[in-house]
Amino acid sequence: QSVLTQPPSASGTPGQRVTISCSGSSSNIGSNTVNWYQQLPGTAPKLLIYSNNQRPSGVPDRFSGSKSGTSASLAISGLQSEDEADYYCAAWDDSLNGRVYVFGTGTKVTVL
């Protein structure tokens, strides 16, 4: 059961900007950094953003991440057809159960 909430879907036409939100709490996003993963159809997830807003080598700069309080966002600028995928936010959660890694509910991005 995910503790990070994302909208189930988002869409845009090529070239548009799409934003995905990720809502958490003080025990996860509020006190730890946020990571984002991209999962293209039929493939394993791939790290897209780490430490809130850092891009691994090879990730286009049209992908950007931000965090404010207990929420985070992923923005895709200049949407391209190859960006059609599922996107997941994730963070460590420091709860009474100890330190656990939690994923968001996932957002399917469709390029119209």
Add this chain to the structure above:
Amino acid sequence: QITLKESGPTLVKPTQTLTLTCTFSGFSLSTSGVGVGWIRQPPGKALEWLALIYWDDDKRYSPSLKSRLTITKDTSKNQVVLTMTNMDPVDTATYYCAHSRLEQTGDWFDPWGQGTLVTVSS
């Protein structure tokens, strides 16, 4: 270049124990800060973190599955093994292992293995 690959049975019966092996290359699990985690994804559903083992043998488990999971490492073989007891059809999923490394700003999973689909059915 870091690579990971999952292996294990594709079909298990209800109540059986699942044993999955993650064989990796390009890093050592004896290096400070390094870890290997397991994540699963039921068909058409979201990712779910299961467990993580660090270089110093520190282990973390999903609270909801902790009683059923055991994660171990064999540094000499470059392998991490996950066992899950009392399998149920709801455990049908693609199971991934992934590399992790503790940094000042946190840790994350990168890269991931290709995943292995495990079906639980009698």
